Amino acid sequence: MALSPGxxxxxxxxxxxxxxxxxxxxxxxxxxxxxxxxxxxxxPDHLAKxxxxxxxxxxxxRAVAALSHPNILAIHDFGSANGVVYAVMELLEGExxxxxxxxxxxxxxxxxEAVVAVADGLTAAHAKGMVHRDLKPENIFLTSDxxxxxxxxxxxxxxxxxxAGTQVSAPTESMTEPGTVLGTVGYxxxxxxxxxxxxxxxxxxxxxxxxxxxxxxxxxxxxxxxVETMSAILNEDPPEMKDSSRQIPAGLGQVIAHCLxxxxxxxxxxxxxxxxxxxxxxxxxxxARPSPAPRRSKGxxxxxxxxxxxxxxxxxTEYLSDGxxxxxxxxxxxxxxIRVIARSTVFRYKGRDVEAQTAGAELNVRALxxxxxxxxxxxxxxxxxxxxxxxxxQLWGERxxxxxxxxxxIEDEIARQISEKLRTKLTGEQQKRLAKRPTQNTExxxxxxxxxxxxxxxxxxxxxxxxxYFQQAIEIDPAYALAYVGLGDCYGxxxxxxxxxxxxxxxxxxxxxTKALEIDPTLAEAYSSLAVTAALYDRDYATxxxxxxxxxxLNPNYPTAYHxxxxxxxxxxxxxxxxxxxxxxxxxxxxxxxxxxHLGGVFYYRRQYDRAIEQLQKTIxxxxxxxxxxxxxxxxxxxSGRHEQALTAAQKAVEASQGAPHAVAMLGYARAxxxxxxxxxxxxxxxxxxxxxxxxxxxxxGLICAGLGDKDRAFLWLEKALQERFxxxxxxxxxxxxxxxxxxxRFAGLLRQMGLEP
Numbered sequence: 001m002a003l004s005p006g007x008x009x010x011x012x013x014x015x016x017x018x019x020x021x022x023x024x025x026x027x028x029x030x031x032x033x034x035x036x037x038x039x040x041x042x043x044p045d046h047l048a049k050x051x052x053x054x055x056x057x058x059x060x061x062r063a064v065a066a067l068s069h070p071n072i073l074a075i076h077d078f079g080s081a082n083g084v085v086y087a088v089m090e091l092l093e094g095e096x097x098x099x100x101x102x103x104x105x106x107x108x109x110x111x112x113e114a115v116v117a118v119a120d121g122l123t124a125a126h127a128k129g130m131v132h133r134d135l136k137p138e139n140i141f142l143t144s145d146x147x148x149x150x151x152x153x154x155x156x157x158x159x160x161x162x163x164a165g166t167q168v169s170a171p172t173e174s175m176t177e178p179g180t181v182l183g184t185v186g187y188x189x190x191x192x193x194x195x196x197x198x199x200x201x202x203x204x205x206x207x208x209x210x211x212x213x214x215x216x217x218x219x220x221x222x223x224x225x226x227v228e229t230m231s232a233i234l235n236e237d238p239p240e241m242k243d244s245s246r247q248i249p250a251g252l253g254q255v256i257a258h259c260l261x262x263x264x265x266x267x268x269x270x271x272x273x274x275x276x277x278x279x280x281x282x283x284x285x286x287x288a289r290p291s292p293a294p295r296r297s298k299g300x301x302x303x304x305x306x307x308x309x310x311x312x313x314x315x316x317t318e319y320l321s322d323g324x325x326x327x328x329x330x331x332x333x334x335x336x337x338i339r340v341i342a343r344s345t346v347f348r349y350k351g352r353d354v355e356a357q358t359a360g361a362e363l364n365v366r367a368l369x370x371x372x373x374x375x376x377x378x379x380x381x382x383x384x385x386x387x388x389x390x391x392x393x394q395l396w397g398e399r400x401x402x403x404x405x406x407x408x409x410i411e412d413e414i415a416r417q418i419s420e421k422l423r424t425k426l427t428g429e430q431q432k433r434l435a436k437r438p439t440q441n442t443e444x445x446x447x448x449x450x451x452x453x454x455x456x457x458x459x460x461x462x463x464x465x466x467x468x469y470f471q472q473a474i475e476i477d478p479a480y481a482l483a484y485v486g487l488g489d490c491y492g493x494x495x496x497x498x499x500x501x502x503x504x505x506x507x508x509x510x511x512x513x514t515k516a517l518e519i520d521p522t523l524a525e526a527y528s529s530l531a532v533t534a535a536l537y538d539r540d541y542a543t544x545x546x547x548x549x550x551x552x553x554l555n556p557n558y559p560t561a562y563h564x565x566x567x568x569x570x571x572x573x574x575x576x577x578x579x580x581x582x583x584x585x586x587x588x589x590x591x592x593x594x595x596x597x598h599l600g601g602v603f604y605y606r607r608q609y610d611r612a613i614e615q616l617q618k619t620i621x622x623x624x625x626x627x628x629x630x631x632x633x634x635x636x637x638x639x640s641g642r643h644e645q646a647l648t649a650a651q652k653a654v655e656a657s658q659g660a661p662h663a664v665a666m667l668g669y670a671r672a673x674x675x676x677x678x679x680x681x682x683x684x685x686x687x688x689x690x691x692x693x694x695x696x697x698x699x700x701x702g703l704i705c706a707g708l709g710d711k712d713r714a715f716l717w718l719e720k721a722l723q724e725r726f727x728x729x730x731x732x733x734x735x736x737x738x739x740x741x742x743x744x745x746r747f748a749g750l751l752r753q754m755g756l757e758p
Contacts, residue, residue, distance in 0.1 A: 003042060003084070008081075009040065009042075009084055010079055012029040012030065013030045013032060014027050014028075015027070015029055015030055024042050024047070025041070025042050025044065026042075027039070027040045027041075027042065028091065031076075038090065039091045039092070040087070040088050040089075041086060041089065043084075045083075046642055050609065050641065052609060052611065053610055054085065056610065057087070060087070060152075061075055061078040061087045063130055063153045064153050066128055067124055067128060067130070068124075069125075070121075071118065071120050071121030071148055071150060072121045072125065072149065072150050073141070073149050073150065075087060075088065075090075076088045076090065092141055094141060094143040095141070096138050096139070096140060096141050096142070096151070097114065097137035097142060098137035098138045101137060106214055108214075108249070109282065111214035111215060112252075112281065112282055113282070114140065114214075115211045116275050118135070118207060118210075119207065119271045119272075119274045119278065120271075120275055121148075122135075122204075122207070122271035123271045123275065125150075126203070126270065126271055132206075133192070133198065134152065134184055135203055135207050136184050136186075136187045136206070136210065137210060137213070139151045139152045140210065185230060185621055186209065186219055186221055186222065186229055187210065188233060189202040189233075189264070190205070190233055190262050191264060193234055194590045195586065199264065200270065201264040201267050201268075204259050204267050204274055205267060207259065208220075208258075212260065215248055215252065215256065216238075216239070218239075221233045221236070221238060226622070227623060230622070231348050234348070234362045235349060235352055235358075235362060236352075237257075237260070238260065240253065249281050262362055263361035300366045300367045300395075300421075301339065301366060302340075302365040302366050303338055303340050303365055303366070303367045303418075304340070304341040304363045304367075305346060306325075306359060306368055307321065307346065307350040308321040308324050308372060308373050308382075308384075309321060309373065310373055311372045312375045312376070317373075319446050320373055322347075322350075323445055324371070325346075325347075326343055326449060327408075327437075328369065328411060328414060329343050329346070330438070331412075334557075335419055338557075339587065340588070341588060341589070342559050342588045342589035344456075344592055345363070345588075345590055345591045355392065356368050356370070356387040356389055357389060357392050359389070365389055366390065367386060367387065367388060367389055368386070368387045369387075369418060371383055371385065378403055378404050379401070379402075379404065380401070380402055380404045380407060380410070381400070383397070383398075383399045383400075384397065384399075385397040386421055396417060400413070407442070408437050408440060411437075438481065438482045439479075439483075441476055441477045444472075444476040447470070447483075448469070448473045448482055450466075451465075451466040451468075451469035451486045451487075452466070452486060455486065456593070459627065459656075459657055460657070461658060463490055466490050467490045470486040470487040471487060473486075481515075481516040481520040481526065482525060484512045484515050484516040484526075485512070485513055485525045485526050488508070488509040488511075488512035488513040488529055489509070491509040491512070492532070492533065496536070496727050496728070497662050498665075498695065498696065498699075499661070499695075501695045501724060502724060502725045502726055506533055506537040506725070506727075509533055510530065513533070514530070522554055524551045524555035524561060525555075525560070525561075527547050527550045527551035528547075528558065528560060528561040529564070530547050531543075531544045531550075531551060531565070532544070532548075532564040532567055535571060535730065536571070536727040537727060539730065539754055541572055545568065548565040552565070559585040559588045559589040559592060559595060561585075562581045562582060562588075562595070563582070563592075563598055565581045566578040566579075566582045567598075569581060570602050571730045571731055571733070573734055575602055575606050582599045582602065583599075591622065593626045593628075596618060596619040596622065597616060597626065599615050600619065600632055600636075603636075604636045605731070605735070609636040609640040610640070612636040613640075616629045616630075616633045616636070617633070620633070626656070627653045627657035627660065628653075630650075630653035630656060630663075631663055631666055633649040634646045634650035634653060634666050634667075634670055635736075637649055637670075638669065638707075638737075643675075646670040646673070646674070647667070650663065650666045650670045651667060653667075654667055664683060664700075665683070665687075665700030667683065668680050668683030668684065668700075668704040668707070669706070671683065671707075672704055684701055684705070687701055698717045698721040698726070699721035699726045701713075702718040706737060706738050706740060706741055709740060711740075711741060714741060715744070715747075715750075718750060719750070722750060722753060722754070729754060730754065730756070733751055733756040
């Protein structure tokens with residue numbers, strides 16, 4: 001139902017529009033019962049029909065209604081009329097803080113008064129067990145009569161209420177699962193960026209970002225892209241307040257810095273404490289920096305190897321410091337009961353001068369291995385230091401002066417001594433794995449690293465580059481088992497994305513991985529790749545599970561193993577286990593694009609479309625060119641009725657992937673679902689033309705026909721896809737795009753042939 005002035009919703013008459021956002025439109029309205037003007041927020045039609053969006057809208061209404069505070073926007077009513085769902089709130093006259101800041105800078109006293117008011121409102125919200133999670137200038141409103149109001153609790157998360165005067169502890173109930181990220185880039189806390197569980201102290205960090213911007217006249221963490229901004233939040237401190245051209249009270253910079261501590265335990269314990277400190281500043285009292293909360297002592301059960309510094313001054317030797325770092329990560333990940341952060345995350349610290357305590361807090365580890373490498377001709381000098389992340393103290397340090405040819409021996413010694421300092425007792429087999437060297441050839445090793453870098457991009461061009469690098473590594477060292485696995489994984493990608501017939505690609509993948517296991521029967525990477533092939537190609541789910549468990553037993557610190565295992569689990573509808581596996585992978589590699597996108601994919605298969613889109617948008621912010629995330633945004637938008645958004649996302653996937661068949665197929669499906677039948681049929685014609693010269697999976701034609709509602713053609717193509725052994729057929733049981741076919745007996749027949757009966 002389209003609203004316009006004069007439309008009546010229950011006792012409320014629409015007067016004029018006030019604004020619009022992602023979760024609804026806001027209108028000025030008149031309450032005919034009490035003869036007053038109010039603001040009415042209306043959920044759009046496409047969201048009102050979506051159970052998740054409706055739940056979120058109702059949750060915001062309940063959240064605000066549970067609070068009664070002068071600094072929080074009040075809600076008067078909630079209901080529906082003529083198919084329109086709405087919430088009625090107090091009507092505010094004035095402007096949001098962002099608009100005010102764009103006009104001119106606020107005097108520091110006015111800025112502090114506004115932030116104190118927000119802190120007071122947060123104190124009330126936190127006392128009710130509610131964390132806002134999206135504090136930013138747009139959600140702070142300055143009324144014409146001088147009041148300050150907190151807006152938009154749409155992302156608020158409930159936990160059990162805290163007793164008065166105590167901080168809110170980590171939630172026992174969360175509306176968002178760990179591993180997902182909600183909020184606004186630039187104002188997120190470090191724990192929010194990592195997708196970790198949040199408590200009230202996350203809001204204190206966000207409010208600190210707002211206060212910094214008000215006083216300094218610039219954002220605390222402003223970078224050219226979203227991923228760089230998130231990296232700055234995790235790794236860097238904002239410029240000191242003394243660099244600001246504005247005069248500010250003594251001690252205010254210290255208060256802001258205390259809000260922006262990377263570790264929650266070192267921030268203000270509560271919004272009440274922050275308000276007290278700011279009032280002391282306003283009154284001219286000396287503001288003392290509160291002492292940080294005591295750190296709970298626990299064993300050294302987690303470790304990050306920060307990139308070793310190339311101190312030679314020669315960029316041509318950069319490969320050496322990177323290779324040492326990578327080798328130590330691989331070796332130390334073999335240690336039992338020790339969580340080792342993956343390469344792709346720790347290398348965000350490359351080239352940065354960061355304190356051990358800061359890095360330890362950001363990566364949530366108890367110890368860090370740091371080092372420097374100097375090469376002079378044929379001699380090598382390596383300084384390695386193991387540091388306690390809690391207090392920055394050195395646990396162990398050693399300098400090695402050896403010949404360059406002894407590099408692998410040095411790495412073995414470092415790994416062994418680290419295991420001793422971590423007091424890890426190793427079995428004979430574990431000692432062998434710790435000392436194991438995948439190759440003795442540094443050139444082959446660098447080629448392998450380059451191959452994995454390109455393979456993770458998941459584009460056709462990058463995958464072919466990866467294949468070249470892996471092949472070169474094998475030619476240099478024919479006994480390099482990991483390079484065989486890498487090349488096998490490339491064939492796996494070709495099969496998944498329809499670049500090569502599965503009956504050609506899968507046997508090549510299996511042969512290469514089997515060759516790797518002949519060279520090294522304890523290689524976790526090989527078991528993991530063989531396991532996913534068993535599930536998606538052989539459809540042997542029992543064998544797949546056995547191989548996955550073997551891979552994780554051999555190396556529980558291998559993030560890709562959790563990624564592959566989740567694929568096998570979600571295919572048979574074991575969503576909770578798939579999410580748990582992905583969370584374990586993200587705990588090791590929180591900035592992995594594939595793991596983050598895959599988590600969004602699981603939410604899609606669970607038909608939690610809003611949650612899927614939120615998670616996938618976070619992945620896109622990390623890398624706008626990662627086409628797989630755009631692909632699944634298109635899937636989720638299409639299934640939730642947001643057809644224009646689905647078409648836009650599908651087009652982005654086509655462009656970012658350089659025309660990958662899966663992306664083109666999704667564009668055809670999105671057109672069909674949106675009612676653009678002629679355009680969808682054109683994609684089908686194009687596919688059939690292409691199939692005369694190259695392989696085009698029949699599955700993609702079946703997908704488009706399902707979107708068109710043409711069941712007979714859909715089943716014809718899906719039967720062919722079954723015979724082709726196309727890997728995406730393994731998701732037939734859970735794929736929402738085929739929901740329109742499920743009542744047909746032919747669908748049950750396909751599931752039986754796939755071994756996917758519920």
